[in-house]
Amino acid sequence: MKAFKTANESDARGNGFIPNLAIDVVVFGFHDSQLKVLLVKYSKTDYVALPGGFIKVDENLHDAAERVAKERTGLNNIFLDQFFVFGDMSRYNAQPFREVMEANGMPAKADHWLLNRFISVGYFALVDFTKVTPTPDKLFDSCGWYDLNALPALIQDHAEIISKALNALRDRLDDKLIGFNLLPEEFTMGQLQALYETILGKKLLRSAFQRKMLGLNILERLAKKYTGAANKAPYLYRFKAK
Amino acid sequence: MKAFKTANESDARGNGFIPNLAIDVVVFGFHDSQLKVLLVKYSKTDYVALPGGFIKVDENLHDAAERVAKERTGLNNIFLDQFFVFGDMSRYNAQPFREVMEANGMPAKADHWLLNRFISVGYFALVDFTKVTPTPDKLFDSCGWYDLNALPALIQDHAEIISKALNALRDRLDDKLIGFNLLPEEFTMGQLQALYETILGKKLLRSAFQRKMLGLNILERLAKKYTGAANKAPYLYRFKAK
């Protein structure tokens, strides 16, 4: 969960928001053959966390997730998928928030709504890395990409949330063909394979991979891409929506 | 969501429970080659709903789901899986609850906590039909099995919740081998195939199905089962836990 977003969140009562319920969004990007995750760091402390937020009392849950994702990426039409609800008492630890609030000159009274126990709905977002503008909260955090293989220490259970998000992404990759959301509009077969290998965490055979992808009939072949390399130029492809 | 369960739920403020958040459990059973769903019917009205409940302020989410499932089935160690969170505003309709409360002599003041908007975490449970004792709430409902193919009208979005639960069950059937939770301890290959066919909604080829199941190395072959029918007696099998 992530605190201090819109005007009302700093209200000690949390007026206008559903209490005890948060959203955490794992925003995945793909760059330099690496999976990246968008994280925020609270100012004046070193706490690193997932982008998160709360649900307005009259807001659709999915809209709240979109709002959170849009605030941190600057993007519209983000691919978002629910994957798990985190509701163990063991995840409850208000200490980081208390410190953040105090470090930023905010009275952290014991009954402040943000210091209560929260259950959090986990979403993952798949975005085109090149289109994202990591956007910090105006008041309380910085925001940026981190390598999935070199994550810093995260508050509460946010490391576990990322881990479960990655598992969900892996599970749904073949059935739901959602990987394309991580690539730019046009891409080569090599880039697509690198993406799959990175997500699945294993090497794939080039020949079989290409045959499979082309056999799915979801790729439109475009012009060749002359990279300047001393070899045959690969074709560009575009994902064919149904 | 389901109302009026333990002492405190009838409190107009909902003290002790997390507000605006509910759990709905789709309890699946298998009987007579049919999938069954456990539903409750509120007394003095004809509203039919999924078993549901709320989360205590200091209770693990999963424990709350177990508690709800246990209250309606009488079973311990129930297989439970999260599948979706229902959070659209369009599902919000307090009218049925208002009627139920009034019909049962309970003052349904406009600010009663149960009449607020709820977001609901969907779980499905897989149980051995023969072991379940459908147990109504002491005060406000009856409880029983309904054929999945002949569901009555349900309140709010409960029909959609069941539909999504079934989809989740289908998706996870092969990967996670959870179907066995719907069968008694010992079963024949024919029963197992009937279960799979019912869940997947299609016929399977006996020969390939048997070969696949045996090839998974998860079945322990027991004694033959003499059914009294004029044909070869099938073996009984038991699911081998890892």
Place this chain on the structure above:
DNA sequence: TTATTATTGTAACATATTGTTACAATAATA
């Protein structure tokens, strides 16, 4: 201009998985 080099696109074959047909082995009953 003509090799050289690395990579791409695809064919060809091998292996594994799944679909389909066939048949022997029963457990009652006639």
Place this chain on the structure above:
DNA sequence: TATTATTGTAACAATATGTTACAATAATAA
């Protein structure tokens, strides 16, 4: 003892996937 309806499994066919091989480039070097 023959008949009947299943069950367990083999055998073959059709697909799908794993693996190897090779022609077709797009630069660069000779």
